[in-house]
Amino acid sequence: CVSPSIQYELRKISKKSYIVSTDPGSCTGLPYKKYLSKNKLQDKLKNQRGELKVLYVGRSKKRKGIYDLLEAFNCKRILGRKISLDIVGIDASELSINLKNLPENVMFHGLQLDLSPFYLDSDIVILPSWHEGFGYALLEGAAFGCAMIASKIPGPDSIIIDNVNGSLIPTRSPKKIEASILKYYNNRELLLNHMKNAYTRSLAFKEDKILKQVTDFLTSNQEQG
DSSP states (O other): OOOOHHHHHHHOOOOSOOOOSSSSSHHHHSOOOGGGHHHHHHHHHSSOOOSSEEEEOOOOHHHHHHHHHHHHHHHHHHHTTSSSEEEEOOOGGGGSSOOOGGGGEEEEOOOOEEEEEEEHSSSSSEEOOOOOOOOOOHHHHHHHTTTEEEEOOOOOOOOOOOOOTTTEOOOHHHHHHHHHHHHHHHHHHHHHHHHHHHHHHHHHGGGGHHHHHHHHHHHHHHHHH
């Protein structure tokens, strides 16, 4: 069970009929407890600050774009502004870099069992992967009212609508990561609009909606069998 854009790519290389996609692309969805309430969302949108907080949730694999992300945050235009990056799921020691060269605006938090405080405290969730199945961190961030930045690849493009609830950027491009972050920093109205739209988009992935699609699919195939 894959996202619609992954399904499209798979059908190019496989004629099997059971490459299944749910719309909008998650096989399980998110339970209600992983959503910010609408009242708390309004509070988050109202209580904006002068800084911009970006969140990466993922692993230390190079294909996840983590090194591209760190390079972007080490540029002068970002270092000279109130922009910070929180990295969850990775300890700095896991990366093949000189720790002395880490930007001061980047903080590592290692493995965390509860991501809610991080999503709540962030304005943007980012996933600059080179290839990706879906990108659940994007969905979880959107459910907490975070605008989204991700690579323009099959998977993330099932949840991000470019320039509506986030930004889709080329892979392996620290410059494009930098530009997309600065775009939001310099245009708070755009940021708030994309944060709100990201939350609205995430509602299509609620657990009950997705599981109904899966149940209907299984039932229809059982009847045909």
